[in-house]
Amino acid sequence: MTGFYSEHAKVWVSVDCIVFGFEEDKLKVLIGKRKMDPGRGEWSLYGGFVGAEESLEEAADRVLSELTGLKKLYMKQVGAYGAIDRDPGERVISVAYCALINVRDYDDSLREQHSLEWVDVKDLPHLYSDHNLMVTNAIAQLRRRIRTEPLSFNLLPVLFTLTQLQHVYEAVLGTEIDKRNFRKRIKEIDYIEKTELIDKKTSKRGAALYRFNKKAFAEDPTFKL
């Protein structure tokens, strides 16, 4: 410490995670009731303070793995929120991160331990502080990116059917998509590979299972859907 900036004020910085999951053909967010003051009992995103010895990304990773037990999730910064009175307790600047997880990878007992709930984004309650704004911005970002980046696979199991994939796009974009047009476009994308496996859970006839080939995508990282 050399004291370059000692005349300036320091503030608390936190990270808040908007964790999206896909369940029952709906886009959902993981929220819980706050267990601490201020705001005890209010619905809230899950977050944590940034330590002196960790970067913003590390803090977000830490919070996410506390929350989900999962590592190496898709994660993207949404933005910094710095209104003076955004936190009812003290002055805290928060950086929001959006994460996408496959609900089936997620240990449900961990969810219950933290008393978290998957809530449909269309049906969000009032959240603590400016968390509703964060979620709104995260959804807007998700909608923009899902057309040009292979995000959707993060919300699905490794093997998925085209109907499932289509439902992800419909849930995120909030629109209906024509099945034939959708499948036509998929066919032209090399790194969405059809496997020999058949899923019989959702239909009597059975649906072909597909897989996202990361290596093939890395070779030609263009995405357009």
Next chain:
Amino acid sequence: MTGFYSEHAKVWVSVDCIVFGFEEDKLKVLIGKRKMDPGRGEWSLYGGFVGAEESLEEAADRVLSELTGLKKLYMKQVGAYGAIDRDPGERVISVAYCALINVRDYDDSLREQHSLEWVDVKDLPHLYSDHNLMVTNAIAQLRRRIRTEPLSFNLLPVLFTLTQLQHVYEAVLGTEIDKRNFRKRIKEIDYIEKTELIDKKTSKRGAALYRFNKKAFAEDPTFKL
């Protein structure tokens, strides 16, 4: 102060401004040589610390008006930068803001006072800390937004010719644009109004001056170019 968060560490938070201007048909950024340690003498964005009693936006506004003497500039958050060692002196988290200004509104003596230079984005030197990354991200954001938001007018005088406007798009996007296609699209946009005035500075024949009508845009805020 109620001491809710006292067990957690506080950090310094700063804002850094990426100020874009349009000059000589090029997209330029305002940078200067740092006048303080650490990093004295290095090329750098202009920034400042966030005070205890101001929001991030207020801090960015304050820094921008110190810098330009201008208020109510177009300004957008680029993102938060929080690597541990990003600042060579101490641990500082910085939030980058991108601003667009009309170079002709800008008092050049103020520029000289702060020993700032307009530098072509294609010709940027190495900048202090992670500032090159901030500029890169700001340009990427600008390219995305300029197609769907009426940003370009912020880089031009109130009255501008269509050739100037086209040059703004070419400089930001880094591509050549077909003149006839460009003007065809402009004609279909109601809130880009042709005035009776003629600019004779750039050509012998003279070019019609146009204006962006904010009110007309507010009534139908769709933009597509």
Next chain:
DNA sequence: CCAAAAGTGTTCCGTCTACACCCATGG
């Protein structure tokens, strides 16, 4: 009179959209 920038339409091609029926199977 000529250099230099302003201004102006049409054609073509590729992309997106709309749209309806047969298939396979478990119950």
Next chain:
DNA sequence: CCATGGGTGTAGACGGAACACTTTTGG
């Protein structure tokens, strides 16, 4: 045998890209 979700192709509309010449006037 029928209800349920899986799977397939075509035609028309629309929007974007390519492209070249005339106009005006200051020097």
